[in-house]
Amino acid sequence: MDIAAPHSTDPLLDPEEPDLSDLDPKDWTAARAQAHRMLDDILDHVQQVREGPVWRPIPEAVRAEFAASLPWSPCDLADVHADFKRLILPHATGNLHPRFMGWVHGGGNVAGMLADMLAAGLNANLGGRDHIPVEVERQVTRWMAELFGFPAQASGLFVTGTSLANLIAVLAARADALGSGSRIDGVAQGVGGLVAYASAAAHSCIAKALDIAGLGSGALRLIATDDAGRMDPARLAPVIAADRAAGLQPFLIVGTAGTVDIGAVDDLTALADIAEREHLWLHVDGAFGALGRLSPDLAPLFAGIERAQSIAFDFHKWGQAPYDAGFVLMRDEAKHRAAFASTAPYLERQARGMAAGQPWLCDYGPDLSRGFRALKVWFAFKTYGAAAIGRAIAKTCRLAQALARGVDAEPELERLAPVALNIVCFRYRGPDADRLNAEIVTALQESGVAAPSTTVLDGRLAIRAAIVNHRTRAEDIDILVREVLRLGRALSGSFGDAS
Numbered sequence: 001m002d003i004a005a006p007h008s009t010d011p012l013l014d015p016e017e018p019d020l021s022d023l024d025p026k027d028w029t030a031a032r033a034q035a036h037r038m039l040d041d042i043l044d045h046v047q048q049v050r051e052g053p054v055w056r057p058i059p060e061a062v063r064a065e066f067a068a069s070l071p072w073s074p075c076d077l078a079d080v081h082a083d084f085k086r087l088i089l090p091h092a093t094g095n096l097h098p099r100f101m102g103w104v105h106g107g108g109n110v111a112g113m114l115a116d117m118l119a120a121g122l123n124a125n126l127g128g129r130d131h132i133p134v135e136v137e138r139q140v141t142r143w144m145a146e147l148f149g150f151p152a153q154a155s156g157l158f159v160t161g162t163s164l165a166n167l168i169a170v171l172a173a174r175a176d177a178l179g180s181g182s183r184i185d186g187v188a189q190g191v192g193g194l195v196a197y198a199s200a201a202a203h204s205c206i207a208k209a210l211d212i213a214g215l216g217s218g219a220l221r222l223i224a225t226d227d228a229g230r231m232d233p234a235r236l237a238p239v240i241a242a243d244r245a246a247g248l249q250p251f252l253i254v255g256t257a258g259t260v261d262i263g264a265v266d267d268l269t270a271l272a273d274i275a276e277r278e279h280l281w282l283h284v285d286g287a288f289g290a291l292g293r294l295s296p297d298l299a300p301l302f303a304g305i306e307r308a309q310s311i312a313f314d315f316h317k318w319g320q321a322p323y324d325a326g327f328v329l330m331r332d333e334a335k336h337r338a339a340f341a342s343t344a345p346y347l348e349r350q351a352r353g354m355a356a357g358q359p360w361l362c363d364y365g366p367d368l369s370r371g372f373r374a375l376k377v378w379f380a381f382k383t384y385g386a387a388a389i390g391r392a393i394a395k396t397c398r399l400a401q402a403l404a405r406g407v408d409a410e411p412e413l414e415r416l417a418p419v420a421l422n423i424v425c426f427r428y429r430g431p432d433a434d435r436l437n438a439e440i441v442t443a444l445q446e447s448g449v450a451a452p453s454t455t456v457l458d459g460r461l462a463i464r465a466a467i468v469n470h471r472t473r474a475e476d477i478d479i480l481v482r483e484v485l486r487l488g489r490a491l492s493g494s495f496g497d498a499s
Contacts, residue, residue: 053448055094098471102453107469115379119372126370128360137374149306155333158373161326162287163205165312170209173281175339177251196252199231201259229264258289263423268304288317294390392470425462428488432495434461
């Protein structure tokens with residue numbers, strides 16, 4: 001039916017006066033042309049990223065421009081885009097570049113980038129209600145349940161990253177251990193102190209999750225690792241027994257699928273056996289490694305992950321999705337929902353209309369307002385296919401093995417850890433080796449040639465090369481080895497004897 005606009009004498013609604021509160025373009029033709037220029041520019045940047053430096057130090061003059069006051073007056077979109085190209089684009093993280101190897105950052109993909117544009121255009125809130133973007137997230141959840149051997153009714157949720165995904169898993173395990181009443185009465189009402197177990201090589205966000213969950217980081221028992229950097233199951237069982245004897249309440253084992261330092265994968269089958277025997281929740285922190293299940297060659301390394309109660313991982317790492325796209329997958333949907341669902345009159349669900357479609361996704365995590373993160377992952381899997389993403393993952397592992405062979409073949413270099421997946425830790429042999437290798441890494445980064453990072457293994461500083469980017473090729477590995485050797489030789493004279 002026709003709905004007539006009401007007559008108004010409000011001068012702010014006078015149709016003869018320009019509406020300065022309207023944020024849509026005044027000239028759609030010009031806005032469309034500028035949008036195409038912006039899209040072309042960023043596509044050019046991605047296409048040509050190999051030709052530029054990995055990273056550039058930020059000049060103080062550029063940094064100073066971000067001290068400007070809040071802009072109250074409008075500026076043309078083309079001018080703002082020019083500022084982006086001048087100030088922001090040249091000084092980004094650099095993880096699109098094939099020789100960015102410092103941290104476990106994915107390289108992104110064009111399909112996901114375009115999907116993010118579409119998602120921003122839809123501006124959908126995936127906290128709940130009955131709309132198709134929610135079904136996209138549910139479909140990706142079913143895909144992941146299929147990949148990891150979980151029941152078809154498993155639940156899942158997109159979040160910012162694995163740090164939050166791990167926290168959600170800890171909270172779900174806590175609620176399962178203490179019962180639903182703990183959400184009202186608090187964790188102090190539990191019987192005994194809750195304690196959890198993880199590898200000594202587990203990511204620091206696990207301890208932080210226990211802290212945020214009100215259990216304290218001291219509730220995390222760090223279990224020693226074996227020579228391959230994996231949690232030693234033989235050392236886990238006695239610690240659990242000792243805690244029970246002390247009147248504490250073990251509730252959670254956290255296995256790691258790809259440790260942050262060297263990429264080790266815990267024996268998940270052994271951990272699942274212990275969790276089953278001890279009636280504990282098994283969670284797997286698979287931040288970057290879990291998606292190795294997409295590669296038939298790598299999938300056997302993750303045997304036992306299908307027995308976990310929950311898995312956390314990032315599509316923006318090995319999945320190559322644009323940031324951010326973390327994910328948590330839960331075996332038992334009812335337990336997942338019991339840990340987070342809440343009601344309020346303004347969020348009442350209905351059988352019909354826009355308020356239908358329950359359970360809402362906000363029932364599975366802390367966020368009510370949630371962006372359409374699922375679309376870029378949905379686009380990537382449909383555009384490239386899961387097999388291609390798996391092949392890209394496997395390629396990074398082959399390149400890591402090639403780097404390991406290159407390091408082992410050079411007398412001036414030494415490898416400091418086994419290579420389980422895609423991370424190689426090594427260093428240049430020389431005087432005052434820790435300071436020397438730290439300087440080599442800084443020089444590499446500042447030169448823009450390559451960007452590894454550092455870590456410390458057994459008290460020794462290592463050059464850490466994490467090969468995650470689908471754009472990385474064998475020639476990039478060769479360049480990294482060549483430059484480390486060149487810098488090591490050039491800088492050695494600047495450092496005295498280690499003694």
